[in-house]
Amino acid sequence: MSVLSLISGASLPVQLVMAILLLASLFSWYYIFLKVFTLRRTEKQTAEFERQFWSGADLNDLFQRAVNARDSAGSLERIFESGFREFTKHRREPGTDVGALMDSTRRAMRATYQREMDKLESSLSFLASVGSVSPYVGLLGTVWGIMNSFRGLANVGQATLSHVAPGIAEALIATAIGLFAAIPAVVAYNRFAGDVNRLAIRFDSFTEEFSNILQRQVH
């Protein structure tokens, strides 16, 4: 009685549930790996840009570099670019007061920040729903399979363990697959949510510090 025979011998609804769960598991692992790569890259780029920024490079140079390499720029670099662009544009106009200038700069940075955060957080919700729902889907398959095996038992005069056991084992496979899908998804979701949060804090504090630097330049 191998696992494969258990799967192939299950009833159609249970097999359907298993297929859904397998698909969910495949996609969740796909997103897990994708997120691992993008988050690691974003973290590296952020650290690199912070190092460049705080090592005292000229702001115009940095801006020029960010514009030239827009395709490969990191999130923090894009935030910086949009803020600095807004700042230089407004500054050339005569008769703007400092408050309005800083407000518009901050708004521009805020918009880019939100766009970047949305990119980082994408498909995290998918992991969360796989983690919370797939155990229930697996349980549904199990309950269905056990119901069927008990109904079949009613037709047998003498019920022995060997009549019930294969049906229940078949049904339990569905729960096992559901848990297989759910556990990594939940762990990955928690991990990634924490990582994204830390990145968001880094972006926020950079925005504030950069606004201060720009404000000092105006005076």
Next chain:
Amino acid sequence: MSTHAIHSRDEALAGGLAFAMHVLFLVLLVFGVSWQHKQVDTAVIVDLWRDLPAAAPPKIEAPTPPPPPPEVKPEPPKPVPKVEAKPPPKPEPAPAPKPDIALKEKQEKERQLKAQQEAEAKKKLAAEKAREAELEKKKRAEAEVLKQKLAAEAEATRVAAEQQKARDALAAQQAAAQAKVVDEYKRRISEKIRRLIVLPPNVPDNAQVEFRVIVLPGGAILDAPKLLRSVGSVPAYDAAVERAIIQADPLPLPPDPALMRHFRELNLVFRPKD
């Protein structure tokens, strides 16, 4: 490299890794379950080992004969170094008296030649001796190997005999156990019949009837029981016993069908007193 290129590469890598992950899961699941099945199978095999330990010793003794040759081999090289060590000291004293007169030198040379010849003769002798010793040792080693072979064979035959004895004893035990079971069921059969006998009046205590019954595998009685020896004086007793036998159908039989041959034809003896 643009973000698009990086992104598509990441996507392909992530897809491949996710797929590999699931293949790994599947392999683990399948192998994990089949591994558990193998364990169950080995648990069944354990019973068969009970008799084998007696057969193991000859197998262990068989490989022991080879070791003696290595013990013999290290000895022959010893005589060879002795032969080589002897000649050098004799040529050595020769160079010392060289400064003496020519005659002496000649004598010396002759002596040296003699010494050399002697040394060579000694060498030859020693070599022959060594060869002889080696031959003897070889012979001895062969004899020893032969002896050990003989001993091993004797041991094997002894062990085989022991095993045969053990097997015979086991068979005897089994036969005894079978006989016990047969007796037990024969007793039960006659008891079941005896309980059903309605004893007619005026039966003498020494009366004895004997019936032959043919039993079918289920315990059913084939035909009517055949009267072998009648009481004679009280025919009512014969009839009572016959009725009891017919009523006792089916007779109790042992569950082992191999014992059925002991119950195919039964001679049942009844006395009113038992």
